[in-house]
Amino acid sequence: MGNLVNVILVMLVLGCVMGLILFIASVAFHVEVDEREEKVTGMLPGYNCGACGYPGCSGLAKALVDGETDLVSCKPCKPDQRAAIVDYLNNATGPNGEKVTVRSI
Numbered sequence: 001m002g003n004l005v006n007v008i009l010v011m012l013v014l015g016c017v018m019g020l021i022l023f024i025a026s027v028a029f030h031v032e033v034d035e036r037e038e039k040v041t042g043m044l045p046g047y048n049c050g051a052c053g054y055p056g057c058s059g060l061a062k063a064l065v066d067g068e069t070d071l072v073s074c075k076p077c078k079p080d081q082r083a084a085i086v087d088y089l090n091n092a093t094g095p096n097g098e099k100v101t102v103r104s105i
């Protein structure tokens with residue numbers, strides 16, 4: 001019976017130590033996520049064809065959010081999709097409160 005209690009205590013201590021290590025790692029390696037990238041990725045056609053010159057729709061979404069390119073580079077994107085993305089990006093703010101101006105044509 002004494003061995004069982006010791007084993008349970010060791011497992012509890014190990015669990016607490018591992019949990020603490022994971023917590024510290026999550027704080028130390030926290031990456032700020034710009035939610036606009038995910039939103040724009042979902043608004044793009046999703047073909048991941050690479051015709052825009054980026055490795056998939058998420059690559060173009062990141063470039064758009066970073067203000068590096070215009071939406072014209074996505075050829076499969078329909079006019080209503082372009083308008084929605086431009087409207088969203090021109091009004092949404094990033095994690096630091098910054099905005100980006102995107103051109104659709």
Ligand code: SF4
Pocket residue numbers: 044045046047048049050051052053054055056057058060073074075076077
């Ligand atoms: S061209 Fe458009 S559909 Fe193709 S990968 Fe780029 S963003 Fe996606």
